Amino acid sequence: MKDNWNILKEKIQEQIKDCKRYGSRFSVPYYEVLKMMDAIENGTENELVPNNCLWKKKSELNNIEEDES
Numbered sequence: 001m002k003d004n005w006n007i008l009k010e011k012i013q014e015q016i017k018d019c020k021r022y023g024s025r026f027s028v029p030y031y032e033v034l035k036m037m038d039a040i041e042n043g044t045e046n047e048l049v050p051n052n053c054l055w056k057k058k059s060e061l062n063n064i065e066e067d068e069s
Contacts (some may be wrong), residue, residue, distance in 0.1 A: 009037060028054075 012030050019027035035055050039045040048055040 005037070009034065012037075 012034055016027045016030045016034075019030065032053075032055055036045065036048060039048050039055070047057050047059075049058055049061065050056075051061060
């Protein structure tokens with residue numbers, strides 16, 4: 001029997017396929033949820049922080065801040 005986590009991932013992937021019919025911008029939130037789910041599975045969820053409606057690695061944000069200075 002599948003666990004709820006894998007069922008959720010499959011359902012999100014189905015939603016992404018459906019969203020592609022209407023334009024990629026609608027699928028972005030679902031990709032972001034999958035990104036966090038993958039990070040949780042890998043134990044790297046603490047490396048991601050919310051930034052402008054997306055999950056970004058802290059190191060990416062540090063690089064952006066350095067480039068802007």
